[in-house]
Amino acid sequence: AANGMAALHFQQTHRYQVIILDINLPQMNGLSVCEHIRNEGDDTPIIILTARDKLEDKLVGFEKGADDYLIKPFAMAELVARVSALANRRSSQVNQLTFGNVILTVNPEVAMANGEAIKLSPTTYRLLKHLVRAGGECVSRATLVEAVWGEDAPESNALKVHIHHLRKALTQANANVQLLSRPNSGFYLSTEPAHG
Structure with a gap:
């Protein structure tokens, strides 16, 4: 460069x-x-x-x-x-990433919690992978959009939809990981209960 x-x-x-x-x-x-x-x-x-x-x-x-x-x-x-x-x-x-009881394998792209597969679309998997790699640090909306879609940024509410799907999938899989938001900052994963 x-x-x-x-x-x-x-x-x-x-x-x-x-x-x-x-x-x-x-x-x-x-x-x-x-x-x-x-x-x-x-x-x-x-x-x-x-x-x-x-x-x-x-x-x-x-x-x-x-x-x-x-x-x-x-x-x-x-x-x-x-x-x-x-x-x-x-x-x-690099083939395995973990956060809490969530385990991601990169090849093939599979997400698991408690030994059971978490049902995710390829796009939602990429979203989860980027958040897991952040290790609990807050990731901005812009960074997530860039990481998941690259230059082909989708309509404005696409990230919101995938965040919703990911939260639902983590809950259904009984993962001990929550996807939380920080106002005006972005999103992060946590194994701690949400406050408030």
Whole structure:
């Protein structure tokens, strides 16, 4: 990507096994892009490329959510080896996501609670998957629409309809997970009883 904003757009509209970010991207630097990706609940492995070799710089990178940190100049073979290691590690982990007693398998796309399948449409499954990946953090409406539909944003109430279906499906499956909303912020999953 030519700049940080473009990198963020690619991340939001495509799936990657590993993301490589140069710290010196214009418009939005690599660390900011990394932090933004993690705040959206995306756990794709991230390698930061930089000429900064101080321990403090590395620690900042890891705090922002980077999985690896490669100092320039580096041998291309080393970058390839690190990408391969992260991709292999992810492929062994990524096929199953959990939150509370809800378990999602990515391939095939199946959601379960208490050992029973949760009946979801492909779109509602994608919605649940993004919320599970967020790990209980609040996800904005705009981010959910982008994650579920990409650039083909549907009519304005489509998200509301799928939220309703997902809540109903979780209840019917006796999941210990609730889909809650936060006014003017978005939606999040919780295993705690709703207050009020």
